[in-house]
Amino acid sequence: MPLASSGLCGTLLTTRHVSSILVSKHRIAPSTFRQHSSMYIPPGLMSSPVYIEFLRKRFNIPPETKTHIWKFDYDPILQAADTHGPIFSKARFDEAYAQYNKLKDHGGNYTMTDMWNKQHDDHAQPPFDIPGLLFGQHQGMRTKINMVFNHLQFLADQYPRHRYKSLTAKCPIGFLNEIPHKSAADCFDAETLNNAKPYWKTQWHQHPYHEALVSFLMSSYGEKTAQVDQIVCFGLGNFEDNVDARPRCYTQHLLACTIRDALAKLQWHKPAIYAQDPAYCPAGVRLLKQDFDIEVVDDPEGWRMLNSNTFVVSISPMVPVRQFAVDYTAEAGGPAGMLCNGIVYDGLNESWVEFVGHPPHDLEADPASPAVFEYAKERCVERNFRSMTVLPRVQCT
Numbered sequence: 581m582p583l584a585s586s587g588l589c590g591t592l593l594t595t596r597h598v599s600s601i602l603v604s605k606h607r608i609a610p611s612t613f614r615q616h617s618s619m620y621i622p623p624g625l626m627s628s629p630v631y632i633e634f635l636r637k638r639f640n641i642p643p644e645t646k647t648h649i650w651k652f653d654y655d656p657i658l659q660a661a662d663t664h665g666p667i668f669s670k671a672r673f674d675e676a677y678a679q680y681n682k683l684k685d686h687g688g689n690y691t692m693t694d695m696w697n698k699q700h701d702d703h704a705q706p707p708f709d710i711p712g713l714l715f716g717q718h719q720g721m722r723t724k725i726n727m728v729f730n731h732l733q734f735l736a737d738q739y740p741r742h743r744y745k746s747l748t749a750k751c752p753i754g755f756l757n758e759i760p761h762k763s764a765a766d767c768f769d770a771e772t773l774n775n776a777k778p779y780w781k782t783q784w785h786q787h788p789y790h791e792a793l794v795s796f797l798m799s800s801y802g803e804k805t806a807q808v809d810q811i812v813c814f815g816l817g818n819f820e821d822n823v824d825a826r827p828r829c830y831t832q833h834l835l836a837c838t839i840r841d842a843l844a845k846l847q848w849h850k851p852a853i854y855a856q857d858p859a860y861c862p863a864g865v866r867l868l869k870q871d872f873d874i875e876v877v878d879d880p881e882g883w884r885m886l887n888s889n890t891f892v893v894s895i896s897p898m899v900p901v902r903q904f905a906v907d908y909t910a911e912a913g914g915p916a917g918m919l920c921n922g923i924v925y926d927g928l929n930e931s932w933v934e935f936v937g938h939p940p941h942d943l944e945a946d947p948a949s950p951a952v953f954e955y956a957k958e959r960c961v962e963r964n965f966r967s968m969t970v971l972p973r974v975q976c977t
């Protein structure tokens with residue numbers, strides 16, 4: 581088993597949730613829940629003896645296993661961003677999106693630019709039919725070429741993990757031909773949720789966080805915020821048959837609706853909600869429309885929707901939503917608001933530990949960055965809400 585995200589999840593299962601919502605003088609802004617797939621690790625802690633010991637125990641790594649501390653080299657990337665624009669600038673994304681449209685049906689050669697605007701050639705395999713015998717639930721589906729976002733930490737990582745990745749791994753955006761997350765057919769029976777739904781709704785509406793969120797939205801910034809035309813959600817999860825994930829996923833979509841309803845009262849205009857998560861199967865798409873009036877958008881269309889009148893909702897996504905949202909809308913002053921995992925530091929971890937001979941653990945999927953931190957810090961006032969027990973964490977196995 582790779583050390584991977586499972587390790588980082590594990591620690592947070594025992595951690596109290598700390599969530600916060602931030603608001604700027606002019607607009608709503610980040611953020612809430614801590615991630616399970618990523619955790620706040622104060623600079624230096626990742627290589628501290630206590631943390632190394634914790635990881636050893638967590639993954640049953642023999643005491644004699646050597647460790648190697650890898651540093652991140654942030655400066656060149658941050659300097660390049662100062663000179664050539666943010667990692668996920670709109671210009672860079674638009675260029676990649678044009679390539680994506682050429683590649684998505686048949687694959688082929690492409691060229692991507694790195695942070696210094698140097699060009700790199702690479703090749704995307706054509707999508708192919710998935711053999712049903714191997715991947716039952718994906719029978720009848722084709723692989724899909726996806727845009728891949730290499731965030732600040734990935735670009736600055738000195739560990740030679742890049743050798744396993746494509747030539748363009750050092751570029752902020754690349755492409756991978758992947759098996760779709762979702763299944764072609766319904767992946768759950770909506771009927772099986774019917775008994776639990778009223779309970780989840782009551783839980784959410786009675787939860788102190790709900791009241792705090794609504795009264796905060798209604799009183800703290802109200803007229804001072806930018807007009808919100810749309811709410812775009814990323815990675816809120818599908819309603820799989822998993823007792824832990826289901827209420828969490830259901831409640832997170834309810835939370836997006838709560839924001840919509842509060843903004844509708846504030847603005848006299850009801851923002852539409854869109855949601856991107858490649859895991860939504862047809863049953864999930866129907867449920868989202870029926871129960872929440874949420875429209876599903878395919879990856880990568882959700883990214884393109886972001887602008888300064890968008891409120892972003894994203895909790896523990898597997899993709900760098902916060903860095904993307906702030907960089908992509910930087911010229912317009914950032915998204916109108918964002919509700920996400922807590923932004924408590926600038927994302928510049930000093931190092932991480934490798935257990936030599938063991939697979940490397942993944943980097944955080946949605947880490948902060950100095951730009952994200954600035955967005956939260958400079959322009960916002962933070963409010964802390966604690967103990968989001970109504971949103972149980974996904975059990976990481």
Ligand SMILES: C[S@@+](CC[C@H](N)C(=O)[O-])C[C@H]1O[C@@H](n2cnc3c(N)ncnc32)[C@H](O)[C@@H]1O
Nearest residue numbers: 814815816817856857859879895896897898974
């Ligand atoms: C760790 S789960 C979190 C689910 C849920 N928010 C929760 O807290 O339980 C990460 C989610 O990110 C989704 N995801 C992966 N790639 C994505 C993409 N390109 N756009 C949006 N969501 C994505 C996954 O399908 C998954 O549902």
